[in-house]
Amino acid sequence: MTLTVRQPGPKEPEVKGAQGQLTDSMGRMAKKLRIQVTDRCNFRCDFCMPLEPVWLDRAEVLRFEETERITRILAQMGVEKIRLSGGEPLVRKDVEVLVGLLSRIPGISSVSLTTNGSMLKEKADALRENGLKGVTVSIHSLRPDRYGELTGTSRMLPRVLEGLREAKAVGLSPLKVNCVIVSGKNEDEIPDFVSLAHEEELCVRFIEYMPFDGKRFWDMDKVVGGKEILKRAQTAFELIPQTREPGATATVNRFADGSKGEIGVIPSMTRPFCGDCNRIRLTADGRIVPCLFSRNEYDVRTLLRNGASDEELACFIRKSFWLKSEGVESMIKQNVQFGRVRPMYTIGG
Numbered sequence: 001m002t003l004t005v006r007q008p009g010p011k012e013p014e015v016k017g018a019q020g021q022l023t024d025s026m027g028r029m030a031k032k033l034r035i036q037v038t039d040r041c042n043f044r045c046d047f048c049m050p051l052e053p054v055w056l057d058r059a060e061v062l063r064f065e066e067t068e069r070i071t072r073i074l075a076q077m078g079v080e081k082i083r084l085s086g087g088e089p090l091v092r093k094d095v096e097v098l099v100g101l102l103s104r105i106p107g108i109s110s111v112s113l114t115t116n117g118s119m120l121k122e123k124a125d126a127l128r129e130n131g132l133k134g135v136t137v138s139i140h141s142l143r144p145d146r147y148g149e150l151t152g153t154s155r156m157l158p159r160v161l162e163g164l165r166e167a168k169a170v171g172l173s174p175l176k177v178n179c180v181i182v183s184g185k186n187e188d189e190i191p192d193f194v195s196l197a198h199e200e201e202l203c204v205r206f207i208e209y210m211p212f213d214g215k216r217f218w219d220m221d222k223v224v225g226g227k228e229i230l231k232r233a234q235t236a237f238e239l240i241p242q243t244r245e246p247g248a249t250a251t252v253n254r255f256a257d258g259s260k261g262e263i264g265v266i267p268s269m270t271r272p273f274c275g276d277c278n279r280i281r282l283t284a285d286g287r288i289v290p291c292l293f294s295r296n297e298y299d300v301r302t303l304l305r306n307g308a309s310d311e312e313l314a315c316f317i318r319k320s321f322w323l324k325s326e327g328v329e330s331m332i333k334q335n336v337q338f339g340r341v342r343p344m345y346t347i348g349g
Contacts, residue, residue: 022077022280022317024290024324031247031278032081033074035067035102036348037095039284041088043116044152045140046217047180047209048344060285064094066304068101070282073314075107079280082111083136085348087284090119096130103131114138114178114348118156120163125170135167136176136205141186142193150185168202176203176264181224183209190229191236197261198237205250205264206233212344226251226267233263247278274327283347288317290324295342 022030039056041049062070071082082102089095090113103111112134113127120137127135139160141147148154168175177196181187190206197204206229211218230253233239238256250264267273281289286301298320303313 020077022074022079022321025322026324026326028275028277028324030074030077030079030280030321032083032280033071033079034083034085034279034281034348035071036086036282036284037067037084037089037098038087038092039345040091041086041116041345042091042118042153043088043156045116045138046150047182048212049152050343053343053345056285060301062282062284062286062301064098064101066286066301067098067282068105069310070286070300070304070313070317071102071108072105073310073317074280075105077314077318078107080107080109082108084111084113086115087345087348088116088118089113090115090123096123096126096132099127099132100130110134112136112174115163116151116156117160117163118153121159121166124163124166124172128170128172132172134174134176135172136178137164137167138178138180139164140179141189142196143189146186146189164200164202168200174203176205178205178207180207180209181229183222183224185222187224187229187232190232194233194236194263197263198255198259199261201260203252203262203264205266207266208269210268212342212347220269223269225270226265227270229265230263233265239263244273246276247273249273268328272328277327280321281347288320289347290321291327292347293328294325296323296325 038061043049084095084099099111102108110133111131113132114136115138117137117139120135137160140150144154144157147157164175164177177193179186179193181190193204193206208226209218209223230239233253239253240256242252242254244251250266253263255261281292283289283297286299286304287297288300289297298316300313300316303316
């Protein structure tokens with residue numbers, strides 16, 4: 001799919017530069033930044049990577065100091081939390097150095113990371129030493145054969161689980177597991193993941209299948225809704241629902257027996273949370289993406305490399321975010337037929 005990278009249109013906020021909160025035309029404020037540090041990955045998950053991915057040229061990828069500069073500008077506009085993603089972020093050489101740069105920016109309260117876990121055992125301590133707070137490991141099956149079918153690499157599951165244990169041992173927190181649930185693929189494992197959360201006292205988050213698959217398998221028939229996910233989860237343990245925090249992607253449930261583990265459900269398709277979305281995304285090649293479900297992207301890298309001042313970059317980012325789409329919630333209400341927005345590896349989670 002070819003995405004249109006367009007410049008911000010005529011609508012724009014009155015406030016200029018980095019002064020004042022970063023706000024879109026619907027009044028939603030950016031508090032969280034998702035940074036894709038690379039599009040490259042050592043896995044080939046069905047719901048992310050096409051059979052023949054087209055990688056970015058290395059010259060197109062933002063350098064660490066460029067990412068830091070954009071992040072610093074965003075922090076001045078109210079962004080507080082950062083999550084690094086890929087591709088697989090740990091294949092980016094010296095990514096812990098970037099963690100250190102970002103964690104020292106005034107106003108940034110936490111830097112976390114989402115990973116497939118294959119390199120986490122070796123990297124966990126260095127990441128923590130450089131300021132990483134939390135880590136989320138994507139694990140879509142606990143059965144080696146099925147794990148191999150979903151990710152293209154069955155032998156990696158023991159290594160991923162070792163990485164998860166190492167992250168816990170070095171004190172990375174919060175520690176989470178993400179599991180995309182696909183009808184006919186892995187919904188029967190929901191109770192097993194709930195047991196993992198209970199025994200290891202970590203947060204397992206089940207994610208509804210979204211239209212970002214690389215191999216173009218997605219359709220609504222393959223989506224297991226949040227209500228069904230929770231129903232299956234409760235067959236393993238009694239769960240107590242918690243109040244959803246504003247801007248949170250997941251609804252959280254705690255164990256009635258006192259285990260410190262948690263079960264989260266991210267109902268992106270059946271109960272979207274667009275109304276108070278507080279996220280903005282920066283791709284590996286320097287595109288501002290205000291909405292995950294919109295194809296609109298705004299090229300800040302060209303300005304950056306052509307000598308733009310911080311004030312000019314801030315104005316551009318502000319104009320871009322002002323155009324943030326209403327999101328998938330609006331699309332569902334309008335009965336929009338979903339296509340494939342983009343492969344997930346091109347933007348990160």
